[in-house]
Amino acid sequence: MQLPKPGTIEIAPSLLSADFSCLAEEVADVEKSGVKIIHLDIMDGHFVPNITIGPPVIASLRKTSDLCFDAHLMISQPQRYIKDFAKAGANHITFHIEAEGAPHETISMIQSFGCSAGICIKPATNPEEVLEIASLCRMILVMTVEPGFGGQVFREKCAEKCIFLRETLGKDVRIEVDGGINETTAGKAGELGADTLVAGSAVFGSKNRQEAVEKISASAKKR
Numbered sequence: 001m002q003l004p005k006p007g008t009i010e011i012a013p014s015l016l017s018a019d020f021s022c023l024a025e026e027v028a029d030v031e032k033s034g035v036k037i038i039h040l041d042i043m044d045g046h047f048v049p050n051i052t053i054g055p056p057v058i059a060s061l062r063k064t065s066d067l068c069f070d071a072h073l074m075i076s077q078p079q080r081y082i083k084d085f086a087k088a089g090a091n092h093i094t095f096h097i098e099a100e101g102a103p104h105e106t107i108s109m110i111q112s113f114g115c116s117a118g119i120c121i122k123p124a125t126n127p128e129e130v131l132e133i134a135s136l137c138r139m140i141l142v143m144t145v146e147p148g149f150g151g152q153v154f155r156e157k158c159a160e161k162c163i164f165l166r167e168t169l170g171k172d173v174r175i176e177v178d179g180g181i182n183e184t185t186a187g188k189a190g191e192l193g194a195d196t197l198v199a200g201s202a203v204f205g206s207k208n209r210q211e212a213v214e215k216i217s218a219s220a221k222k223r
C-alpha cells in the first residue's frame with residue numbers, strides 16, 4: 001500500500017518495540033486496529049549507535065502484510081541500500097538530511113524504484129535545511145527524540161518545527177513526528193501540525209494494541 005494521501009491523521013506503529021521473535025504476528029495484531037502504515041526503523045550501528053533489521057526481514061514481512069511499509073533509514077550511506085529496501089517491499093523510504101549523499105540524488109533513486117520519498121531531521125537540525133527538497137518528498141519526518149532507541153521522552157521543542165513546516169509547505173505534504181508519542185503527547189503533536197504519528201513503545205508496549213492506537217489517534221485529532 002502506498003503512503004495515504006495528506007488530509008487524514010495516521011498512526012504508524014513502530015516495529016522497534018515489537019517482539020522480534022514473532023514479527024509477522026506483531027504486524028498482524030496491530031493491523032487489526034485499522035492502521036494503514038507500519039514504521040520500520042533501520043539502524044546501521046554507525047549513523048546511530050544501534051543495529052536493527054535489514055532488507056531480508058522486510059522481504060519476509062512483505063509476504064504477510066499489505067500495510068504501507070514506511071522505512072526510516074538511520075544509516076550513513078542511504079544510496080548504497082535504497083535498491084535493496086525498495087526491492088524488499090518498502091513503499092515509502094525516508095533518509096536523514098544529515099546522512100551522506102546529495103539529497104536530490106537520493107530522492108531520485110528512491111523514486112526510480114517506485115517508492116515515495118521522505119526526508120528526516122534530527123533534533124539539532126533546522127527545518128529550513130529541508131525546504132529546497134521538500135516539494136520532492138511526500139512526507140517530512142521530524143524527530144522528537146535523538147534517533148537510535150525507542151522509549152525516550154518526547155521533546156516538544158522539536159515538535160514545534162512542525163508549525164514552520166506546515167505554514168511553509170502547506171497541506172499537500174505529510175508531516176510525521178517520531179519519538180515519545182503516546183496518548184498525551186499525540187495531542188500536542190497534532191496541535192503543532194503533525195498528521196502522521198509514529199508510536200513504538202506506546203503501541204507495542206501495550207497489551208491491547210487496538211485500544212492504544214485508538215487513544216493516540218483520538219488525542220491527535222483533538223487539535
Ligand SMILES: O=C(CO)[C@H](O)[C@H](O)COP(=O)(O)O
Nearest residue numbers: 147148150151179180200201
Ligand atoms: O526512530 C525511532 C528511534 O530512532 C523510533 O521510530 C522511535 O523512537 C519510536 O519509538 P517510541 O515511540 O518508543 O519513542
Ligand SMILES: [Fe+2]
Nearest residue numbers: 041072178198
Ligand atoms: Fe523511526
